[in-house]
Amino acid sequence: MLRVCAVALLVLCALLALSAPAFASLEDEVSAKSKQLAERKKAIESLTAKERSLHKDLAKLEDSFKEAAANLDKLQKELAVLKKEQDEGAKRLTALLAEREKTSQRLAEMMQTLWPIYLKAREEGFASPEEWAESNRRGEWLTALYRQAQALREEIERQSQTVADEQSALDQKAAGVAAQVEKIKASRAELDKRKTRFESQLAEVRTQKKQGEKEIQGLMGSIANLRHQISLQSEKKISKLQGKLEWPAKGKRVVSFNPDGNPASNGIGLAVPAGTPVRSVSWGKVVHNDQLRGFGQVVIVFHGEDYYSLYAFLSDAPLPVGREVEKGQQIGVCGFYPAAKGDGLYFELRFKQKVINPLKWLQSG
Numbered sequence: 095m096l097r098v099c100a101v102a103l104l105v106l107c108a109l110l111a112l113s114a115p116a117f118a119s120l121e122d123e124v125s126a127k128s129k130q131l132a133e134r135k136k137a138i139e140s141l142t143a144k145e146r147s148l149h150k151d152l153a154k155l156e157d158s159f160k161e162a163a164a165n166l167d168k169l170q171k172e173l174a175v176l177k178k179e180q181d182e183g184a185k186r187l188t189a190l191l192a193e194r195e196k197t198s199q200r201l202a203e204m205m206q207t208l209w210p211i212y213l214k215a216r217e218e219g220f221a222s223p224e225e226w227a228e229s230n231r232r233g234e235w236l237t238a239l240y241r242q243a244q245a246l247r248e249e250i251e252r253q254s255q256t257v258a259d260e261q262s263a264l265d266q267k268a269a270g271v272a273a274q275v276e277k278i279k280a281s282r283a284e285l286d287k288r289k290t291r292f293e294s295q296l297a298e299v300r301t302q303k304k305q306g307e308k309e310i311q312g313l314m315g316s317i318a319n320l321r322h323q324i325s326l327q328s329e330k331k332i333s334k335l336q337g338k339l340e341w342p343a344k345g346k347r348v349v350s351f352n353p354d355g356n357p358a359s360n361g362i363g364l365a366v367p368a369g370t371p372v373r374s375v376s377w378g379k380v381v382h383n384d385q386l387r388g389f390g391q392v393v394i395v396f397h398g399e400d401y402y403s404l405y406a407f408l409s410d411a412p413l414p415v416g417r418e419v420e421k422g423q424q425i426g427v428c429g430f431y432p433a434a435k436g437d438g439l440y441f442e443l444r445f446k447q448k449v450i451n452p453l454k455w456l457q458s459g
Contacts, residue, residue: 361442365434
């Protein structure tokens with residue numbers, strides 16, 4: 095019996111390293127997801143800062159749009175005034191040119207009248223003083239008219255030049271204003287491009303932020319679920335169930351716990367009716383299900399916290415290694431147990447490979 099117990103102990107030692115991590119994985123997963131959550135929150139903070147910055151940039155652009163619109167309106171009004179002045183100047187210039195043409199025509203007509211008189215006077219001379227006086231008066235009159243017409247023509251020329259100069263100045267000013275208008279329009283086009291770019295960036299940031307917030311909600315839900323599972327596992331910790339464990343089978347005790355006796359007994363033995371089911375005393379995982387010399391078919395369940403339970407002399411044990419079991423779940427059927435001289439069950443509890451008294455852990459009665 096002692097040699098068989100030593101073999102069982104070796105099995106437990108080998109299984110300990112394989113089984114324990116499964117119960118720590120939830121904490122590790124919570125830690126990993128908490129790290130992911132912190133990273134997502136940091137990313138959301140960064141996106142929020144970028145969103146605020148883009149909002150400020152858009153606000154500045156709106157101010158620039160308003161300023162450009164005001165300047166454009168002012169320049170367009172100024173351009174309209176200049177256009178009106180250009181039209182009026184053009185009309186004045188046209189009228190002056192027409193007047194100049196009329197005056198030039200009058201001068202030409204007067205020359206046609208004066209020149210023949212002048213030539214005739216030179217050829218014929220004057221027969222009498224009266225003719226000479228009459229001719230002289232007529233000449234002076236025509237000369238005065240000619241001079242007056244010539245002065246008028248010169249005045250018209252002067253006014254025409256003045257109007258032409260004014261018109262040229264207006265044209266230059268209008269061209270300058272038009273250039274400013276085009277410059278502002280080009281500036282507005284550039285502002286439109288920047289606005290479109292900022293709005294696109296803002297939309298992308300909002301999409302990323304929405305996705306990030308969705309991921310945060312998912313992570314928070316996962317963490318809450320994992321913590322709930324950990325809480326449930328905490329409630330299932332066998333270390334908190336001393337004196338509350340259900341018996342693995344109902345029967346008469348034929349072997350008591352006596353590790354220092356002769357022969358020694360590291361567990362308890364029960365005599366039970368044929369076909370009695372064997373149930374796990376607590377939540378755990380099957381880490382061994384095989385024949386063990388001196389114990390027959392043996393199932394070992396790891397309960398976490400370095401606690402194991404051993405069920406020996408089973409006639410049927412269908413659960414595979416790795417299967418998780420609930421408290422009170424059937425893990426086999428009692429078989430022939432020599433100490434009971436019939437059907438029975440041998441049961442052990444171990445903590446860190448050391449046997450512990452099952453009667454202190456099982457429910458009394």
